Amino acid sequence: MVNTSPPRIARAHPGISRNQLPPSRATSTHPRSTRGTNSLMMKLPLSLLAVGCAAVLAGCDAASSVTLTQDNLDKIQDGMSAAQVKTILGAPTASKEEPIPVVGGTKTTYTYTNSTGANVVIVLKNDTVQSKEGTFPEKK
Numbered sequence: 001m002v003n004t005s006p007p008r009i010a011r012a013h014p015g016i017s018r019n020q021l022p023p024s025r026a027t028s029t030h031p032r033s034t035r036g037t038n039s040l041m042m043k044l045p046l047s048l049l050a051v052g053c054a055a056v057l058a059g060c061d062a063a064s065s066v067t068l069t070q071d072n073l074d075k076i077q078d079g080m081s082a083a084q085v086k087t088i089l090g091a092p093t094a095s096k097e098e099p100i101p102v103v104g105g106t107k108t109t110y111t112y113t114n115s116t117g118a119n120v121v122i123v124l125k126n127d128t129v130q131s132k133e134g135t136f137p138e139k140k
Helices: 039-065 070-075 082-089
Strands: 094-099 106-113 119-125 128-135
Touching: 070 082, 070 128, 082 106, 082 119
Parallel strands: none
Antiparallel strands: 094 106, 106 119, 119 128
16 A cells, blocks of 8 residues: 655644743744844844944044143042042043052053044053053144
């Protein structure tokens, strides 16, 4: 006797139709399946790209808005807080924080640079200015 019925396809849930499954189980879970692709997964890379671009552009804006002058550097005094430094010079273009061995506490180094070649370094110990130095290009 020859079997003329169509071949049976193995199903993950025998006896249950696709319509009876909850929405999370109604789509294929096979790794190469594109059926039921979640639109969130398609939008996620674009969202991450947009956030990354915004962060880069915000960083460029912060660097260009820093006013590095000898007058502003002179306003920075030993003992000032990091917030006071940021009020005068803006957000640093680079910041490095490291623990102070033996005595404890934190050493933070703010570096400010701009397109004219000015460079300012502020060193803070436990959020208090300890030293400052700056180089400014000669005006022509």
